Amino acid sequence: MSEHKRKVGDRGQVTIPKELRDRRGIEGGDEIEFVEVNDEIVLKPPTDEDRLAEGYRKRAERSRELAEELEEASSEATGHLGDAPGWSE
Structure with missing residues (x-):
């Protein structure tokens, strides 16, 4: 598991690190699911x-x-x- 830290902007926006986008095949315009699991927020491409x-x-x-x-x-x-x-x- 790799960890990457990013700051949340004033409007709640966060940039997904390029390394993770490339590995998961996430491109601009793709939708991402936010799933709350216990005390964590998990992002995943649908x-x-x-x-x-x-x-x-x-x-x-x-x-x-x-x-x-x-x-x-x-x-x-x-x-x-x-x-x-x-x-x-």
Whole structure:
């Protein structure tokens, strides 16, 4: 957990540190939720459908890339070692 201190302006405004915005994907114009938990105020970006969809797209793309890498490695191994005895497709 990292800690960052900021001053609250006269109008109640606080700047979220860039490091945290970058890590959490918070950009100008995004909405932030304020949640009161016991004696703390927690800020969190809401989970919206677009962000979820983008995350799933990235994960699917990475899965495709890994499958292609494994296929290439398997083909290369077969080329060097030959088919395993007793295996058929």
